[in-house]
Amino acid sequence: xxxxxxxxxxxxxxxxxxxxxxxxxxxxxxxxxxxxxxxxxxxxxxxxxxxxxxxxxxxxxxxxxxxxxxxxxxxxxxxxxxxxxxxxxxxxxxx
Amino acid sequence: xxxxxxxxxxxxxxxxxxxxxxxxxxxxxxxxxxxxxxxxxxxxxxxxxxxxxxxxxxxxxxxxxxxxxxxxxxxxxxxxxxxxxxxxxxxxxxxxxxxxxxxxxxxxxxxxxxxxxxxxxxxxxxxxxxxxxxxxxxxxxxxxxxxxxxxxxxxxxxxxxxxxxxxxxxxxxxxxxxxxxxxxxxxxxxxxxxxxxxxxxxxxxxxxxxxxxxxxxxxxxxxxxxxxxxxxxxxxxxxxxxxxxxxxxxxxxxxxxxxxxxxxxxxxxxxxxxxxxxxxxxxxxxxxxxxxxxxxxxxxxxxxxxxxxxxxxxxxxxxxxxxxxxxxxxxxxxxxxxx
Numbered sequence: 001x002x003x004x005x006x007x008x009x010x011x012x013x014x015x016x017x018x019x020x021x022x023x024x025x026x027x028x029x030x031x032x033x034x035x036x037x038x039x040x041x042x043x044x045x046x047x048x049x050x051x052x053x054x055x056x057x058x059x060x061x062x063x064x065x066x067x068x069x070x071x072x073x074x075x076x077x078x079x080x081x082x083x084x085x086x087x088x089x090x091x092x093x094x095x
Numbered sequence: 096x097x098x099x100x101x102x103x104x105x106x107x108x109x110x111x112x113x114x115x116x117x118x119x120x121x122x123x124x125x126x127x128x129x130x131x132x133x134x135x136x137x138x139x140x141x142x143x144x145x146x147x148x149x150x151x152x153x154x155x156x157x158x159x160x161x162x163x164x165x166x167x168x169x170x171x172x173x174x175x176x177x178x179x180x181x182x183x184x185x186x187x188x189x190x191x192x193x194x195x196x197x198x199x200x201x202x203x204x205x206x207x208x209x210x211x212x213x214x215x216x217x218x219x220x221x222x223x224x225x226x227x228x229x230x231x232x233x234x235x236x237x238x239x240x241x242x243x244x245x246x247x248x249x250x251x252x253x254x255x256x257x258x259x260x261x262x263x264x265x266x267x268x269x270x271x272x273x274x275x276x277x278x279x280x281x282x283x284x285x286x287x288x289x290x291x292x293x294x295x296x297x298x299x300x301x302x303x304x305x306x307x308x309x310x311x312x313x314x315x316x317x318x319x320x321x322x323x324x325x326x327x328x329x330x331x332x333x334x335x336x337x338x339x340x341x342x343x344x345x346x347x348x349x350x351x352x353x354x355x356x357x358x359x360x361x362x363x364x365x366x367x368x369x370x371x372x373x374x375x376x377x378x379x380x381x382x383x384x385x386x387x388x389x390x391x392x393x394x395x396x397x398x399x400x401x402x403x404x405x406x407x408x409x410x411x412x413x414x415x416x417x418x419x420x421x422x423x424x425x426x427x428x429x430x431x432x433x434x
Contacts, residue, residue, distance in 0.1 A: 016263065023158055026160060
């Protein structure tokens with residue numbers, strides 16, 4: 001959607017943020033904005049869910065309103081580490 | 096990207112093999128088990144045995160959209176311990192897995208341990224010594240062990256399903272090492288799988304299924320056809336993600352008993368559909384609700400499958416009162432084009 005010009009934010013739990021970043025990267029969007037919340041979320045009641053959403057709102061609003069160049073500037077370092085983590089990662093594929 | 100060429104030096108053959116294994120492991124090319132190093136000459140031999148061009152793309156594998164060329168498949172097949180003549184089987188399996196209707200991407204990345212199950216039919220079983228009888232899903236047969244392993248290495252190395260990187264499978268599964276068997280057509284009194292799916296009896300095929308588990312069913316012997324099927328159905332409870340379907344690999348004894356009891360395959364499918372149900376009170380309300388929407392609940396019972404068609408009935412394995420139930424579906428069958 002971002003590539004079609006629609007400002008987009010991905011929502012993921014913290015344990016899936018790297019995965020989300022890599023999947024976005026395979027789709028050509030390595031700098032997608034990811035709003036994260038602690039894993040898991042299935043057990044949360046509506047009130048608790050609402051609190052989680054409110055905690056993510058600043059990231060979501062930034063992601064939908066900031067110019068792409070500013071988003072890339074803010075995310076670049078994090079994205080790079082998430083896609084290619086430092087240290088030993090056994091992988092035959094570019095990650 | 097052409098495959099990387101690596102020069103390894105050693106003072107002995109033993110040391111060279113050991114270094115090759117260590118090198119492959121450190122680079123993430125293996126499933127953890129030792130590999131056979133793929134040399135240029137070996138790759139050439141495997142490509143020739145495939146009867147296809149080296150650079151031909153057999154599939155684009157998700158999530159990283161890796162190109163599974165014949166050459167790349169050959170490299171992985173060698174590492175897995177295959178013989179050159181297994182290449183056409185692996186190519187056909189990769190073609191099936193790449194079908195847009197198979198949803199390979201989900202399998203590659205999900206937290207669920209689902210994996211490919213390969214069922215092989217036709218004369219190729221004899222030519223390649225693919226086990227379809229005693230011990231067909233266990234260790235001891237090179238073709239069964241290494242064809243599935245080659246597919247796994249391809250899914251990891253080409254598709255990128257590396258655990259913890261692109262694959263988020265919480266537990267993964269021992270079935271991801273290799274899950275391959277032939278159908279025991281010789282002891283199947285009904286139509287074999289590939290004929291049922293529109294192929295000729297004398298054709299060789301591979302059918303890939305999306306499989307979730309392995310469950311052996313013991314017992315039920317000597318009580319008549321109806322009791323055998325009731326016993327089998329009792330081991331097929333409704334399950335999360337049941338929409339894929341259910342496979343029953345009938346052992347030789349029960350296939351014979353059901354056949355002599357006058358049952359067709361369709362009769363077996365219909366009875367399984369009718370018997371593989373449990374009262375709604377056994378389940379969480381949310382699960383019942385989900386199954387009701389999926390057409391697998393009538394308000395009183397939750398069903399394993401929504402229709403008889405979702406049961407795949409095969410004959411495999413050797414003699415004995417044993418059958419195997421696998422949560423499996425989305426079959427894709429491809430002809431094995433031997434060179």
